[in-house]
Amino acid sequence: MSRAAKIEDVASRAGVSVATVSRALRGLPHVSAATREKVLRAAEELDYRPNPHAARLAAGRSGTVGVAVPVLNSWFYANVLAGVEAVLAEEALDMHVIVVDGPDATERFIAGLPALSKRVDGLVLCDLFMPDQLWEDLAGGPVPVATVGVDTGLFDSVTIDNVAAAEAAVGHLLDLGHTRIGLIGAGPDGATDNESAALRRRGTIAALGRRGLDLPADLDVAGSFSVAGGREAMLELIGRGAPTAVFCISDEMAIGAMWAAEEAGLRVPEDLAVVGFDDQPVAEAVGLTTVRQPVSIMAARAAHLVLARLDGDDGPVQRHVMPTLLQKRKSTDFRHLTPVHAHS
Amino acid sequence: MSRAAKIEDVASRAGVSVATVSRALRGLPHVSAATREKVLRAAEELDYRPNPHAARLAAGRSGTVGVAVPVLNSWFYANVLAGVEAVLAEEALDMHVIVVDGPDATERFIAGLPALSKRVDGLVLCDLFMPDQLWEDLAGGPVPVATVGVDTGLFDSVTIDNVAAAEAAVGHLLDLGHTRIGLIGAGPDGATDNESAALRRRGTIAALGRRGLDLPADLDVAGSFSVAGGREAMLELIGRGAPTAVFCISDEMAIGAMWAAEEAGLRVPEDLAVVGFDDQPVAEAVGLTTVRQPVSIMAARAAHLVLARLDGDDGPVQRHVMPTLLQKRKSTDFRHLTPVHAHS
DNA sequence: CCGGCGAATGTAAGCGCTTGCCACTGGCGG
DNA sequence: CCGCCAGTGGCAAGCGCTTACATTCGCCGG
Numbered sequence: 001m002s003r004a005a006k007i008e009d010v011a012s013r014a015g016v017s018v019a020t021v022s023r024a025l026r027g028l029p030h031v032s033a034a035t036r037e038k039v040l041r042a043a044e045e046l047d048y049r050p051n052p053h054a055a056r057l058a059a060g061r062s063g064t065v066g067v068a069v070p071v072l073n074s075w076f077y078a079n080v081l082a083g084v085e086a087v088l089a090e091e092a093l094d095m096h097v098i099v100v101d102g103p104d105a106t107e108r109f110i111a112g113l114p115a116l117s118k119r120v121d122g123l124v125l126c127d128l129f130m131p132d133q134l135w136e137d138l139a140g141g142p143v144p145v146a147t148v149g150v151d152t153g154l155f156d157s158v159t160i161d162n163v164a165a166a167e168a169a170v171g172h173l174l175d176l177g178h179t180r181i182g183l184i185g186a187g188p189d190g191a192t193d194n195e196s197a198a199l200r201r202r203g204t205i206a207a208l209g210r211r212g213l214d215l216p217a218d219l220d221v222a223g224s225f226s227v228a229g230g231r232e233a234m235l236e237l238i239g240r241g242a243p244t245a246v247f248c249i250s251d252e253m254a255i256g257a258m259w260a261a262e263e264a265g266l267r268v269p270e271d272l273a274v275v276g277f278d279d280q281p282v283a284e285a286v287g288l289t290t291v292r293q294p295v296s297i298m299a300a301r302a303a304h305l306v307l308a309r310l311d312g313d314d315g316p317v318q319r320h321v322m323p324t325l326l327q328k329r330k331s332t333d334f335r336h337l338t339p340v341h342a343h344s
Numbered sequence: 345m346s347r348a349a350k351i352e353d354v355a356s357r358a359g360v361s362v363a364t365v366s367r368a369l370r371g372l373p374h375v376s377a378a379t380r381e382k383v384l385r386a387a388e389e390l391d392y393r394p395n396p397h398a399a400r401l402a403a404g405r406s407g408t409v410g411v412a413v414p415v416l417n418s419w420f421y422a423n424v425l426a427g428v429e430a431v432l433a434e435e436a437l438d439m440h441v442i443v444v445d446g447p448d449a450t451e452r453f454i455a456g457l458p459a460l461s462k463r464v465d466g467l468v469l470c471d472l473f474m475p476d477q478l479w480e481d482l483a484g485g486p487v488p489v490a491t492v493g494v495d496t497g498l499f500d501s502v503t504i505d506n507v508a509a510a511e512a513a514v515g516h517l518l519d520l521g522h523t524r525i526g527l528i529g530a531g532p533d534g535a536t537d538n539e540s541a542a543l544r545r546r547g548t549i550a551a552l553g554r555r556g557l558d559l560p561a562d563l564d565v566a567g568s569f570s571v572a573g574g575r576e577a578m579l580e581l582i583g584r585g586a587p588t589a590v591f592c593i594s595d596e597m598a599i600g601a602m603w604a605a606e607e608a609g610l611r612v613p614e615d616l617a618v619v620g621f622d623d624q625p626v627a628e629a630v631g632l633t634t635v636r637q638p639v640s641i642m643a644a645r646a647a648h649l650v651l652a653r654l655d656g657d658d659g660p661v662q663r664h665v666m667p668t669l670l671q672k673r674k675s676t677d678f679r680h681l682t683p684v685h686a687h688s
Numbered sequence: 689c690c691g692g693c694g695a696a697t698g699t700a701a702g703c704g705c706t707t708g709c710c711a712c713t714g715g716c717g718g
Numbered sequence: 719c720c721g722c723c724a725g726t727g728g729c730a731a732g733c734g735c736t737t738a739c740a741t742t743c744g745c746c747g748g
Contacts, residue, residue: 004462006734017698022736030696049459053406054734056397057703072429073640078422085416085443094463097439099429115393118348119438227625252625259629281571281596282626285603296417350704361728366706374726398704401733 005046014042064094066120075280083299117143122306129193144309146302150195156305158298158320165291165324166203169275173245177336182219182243184233200249230256238264245273251283269334287330349390358386408438410464419624427643466650473537488653490646494539500649502642502664509635509668510547513619517589521680526563526587528577544593574600582608589617595627613678631674
């Protein structure tokens with residue numbers, strides 16, 4: 001065909017007005033069954049495809065929800081995207097992905113926020129770190145927001161209880177008899193400011209504290225959320241006099257830590273117990289004890305929350321806390337006897 | 345402010361016409377420096393943000409390139425997205441991600457193709473499997489396409505030499521003295537039709553053939569591209585009488601295979617040599633010998649290729665073949681003595 | 689048999705921007 | 719001193735759709 005059909009062509013072919021075509025095609029009321037049928041047929045025959053930009057301009061809605069993540073190529077965020085994408089695809093909505101990696105990108109993201117509200121109808125924000133003022137600005141804005149991984153109290157959120165999860169992980173290590181437990185985390189000292197990291201650190205300290213222990217500075221290291229980051233942190237720990245167990249706030253880091261341990265001639269779990277966080281498929285394969293969190297389900301729920309807001313739900317802010325589960329595997333399957341116990 | 349500023353507001357504030365504002369803001373010629381400055385200031389003062397939908401409708405361009413991938417939550421495709429996103433972000437273009445998982449989604453993708461050409465200016469297609477006819481239709485269409493991982497000859501493409509890479513991998517195994525080498529692949533029998541999988545299988549057979557060996561049916565299994573898929577395939581292989589070495593067409597599968605081996609009491613590399621494909625970070629951590637391919641660089645190049653087409657490049661189709669490298673690690677670090685050699 | 693009412697449809701005014709085309713301006717050579 | 723040209727800038731017609739409002743029509747109760 002020469003030129004793409006427009007709504008007007010469909011209208012004249014069906015013998016109705018463009019308004020009727022628009023209504024019929026979108027399933028709106030006030031169209032008789034017969035007319036609708038006629039329109040559908042005409043559209044079919046012309047292979048009509050509505051122009052989304054025209055529709056969006058006219059309707060003032062974009063049919064798109066934005067998803068902001070710090071990086072794309074990590075298991076966690078890839079699954080966030082997958083979770084959101086799955087629900088959006090069902091609703092025939094577009095996903096606009098925004099990568100906010102590091103301070104510069106955050107700057108740009110913030111600067112682009114006003115413009116963003118024109119291109120997305122809703123927003124799923126994942127592990128974003130911004131000044132409080134901006135969160136409030138966002139809350140005052142027109143686009144519904146759901147956050148995953150962070151809970152500001154201002155928006156619908158879906159998180160896990162990071163503190164409790166970390167307590168469980170470290171508690172497990174303590175139950176095994178460890179007293180010299182390292183933490184491989186992330187934070188201002190590490191790659192980025194990350195709320196989850198801070199909470200897991202808090203949980204670690206809480207678990208330790210409950211047994212009268214603390215987290216000595218030399219066992220408290222931070223790295224980037226990656227295999228390499230975990231390895232480096234572990235190497236650092238080893239250089240300082242290795243702990244007998246280490247809690248890593250991501251599986252990638254834990255795998256890096258196991259690697260470093262091996263390089264240093266430490267056996268896991270005999271010489272070093274390791275626990276990770278996430279429970280990605282690889283964790284099970286390598287026998288890594290880790291905290292399972294339902295990543296893509298969380299993301300999907302966040303997506304549903306913004307969709308509900310788009311459908312007019314104006315109930316109170318919903319703050320979902322999803323369950324986690326400590327998966328015990330080989331990397332901690334060894335009872336550690338501390339010198340104290342050995343002599344008692 | 346009450347209502348978002350529109351171009352007209354900027355125009356009147358700057359004392360020029362909307363046409364001039366449009367030109368000034370987009371850096372088009374035929375605007376004097378003084379005028380441009382005036383416009384910029386006015387826009388700044390009003391915090392003006394152009395409405396992308398209006399711009400796209402009027403201009404007939406979408407400022408968006410689409411990226412189709414089979415799944416989001418795998419290392420490979422996550423890196424593809426990351427690679428594309430990085431170059432698009434630089435050009436201030438949007439990325440529209442399309443997940444084409446399985447036949448149904450492919451169907452939908454194909455059905456949506458005509459509509460798609462209105463919402464994207466270009467397309468990066470990754471490991472997509474479609475009837476030839478549709479590729480040709482696409483080639484006849486208005487939107488430039490670049491493929492990654494598959495080379496149809498119709499579009500700019502960036503691939504690796506899968507056959508040669510597999511030959512190198514299996515050749516390495518042969519050099520180590522293995523003669524009973526299994527292949528864990530994917531294909532019509534596996535999860536999806538995948539061109540790379542077919543080519544790697546071909547390379548495997550070629551390498552074997554060069555030594556006068558063949559790939560017996562009982563050592564030729566297929567699984568899904570995942571840890572679980574690799575594990576199941578390996579278990580199957582073990583059930584049939586384990587080979588002494590196995591080539592897996594992805595790292596996830598290789599890690600699954602190592603897991604299965606361990607479950608079965610086989611030591612890697614002594615009892616079973618394993619080689620994977622991709623060289624994702626975890627591979628190095630677990631000492632997996634594997635074929636490295638520059639995933640995100642490939643994706644970035646594909647993105648550049650479609651951008652070049654958008655800039656009017658109408659040169660001949662470019663078919664880039666990127667280098668791969670066999671990374672030898674612990675999982676194959678053992679010279680296997682076949683009975684034949686042992687007795688000679 | 690008539691007024692009125694609601695459902696079905698049409699009319700047309702935008703939505704906010706881009707761009708082809710025309711009009712103006714001032715500096716320059718003739 | 720005049721006409722011409724290149725460089726600027728304005729005008730206005732779209733881009734293809736949505737939707738408020740007006741209109742039409744069939745049907746019912748009075």
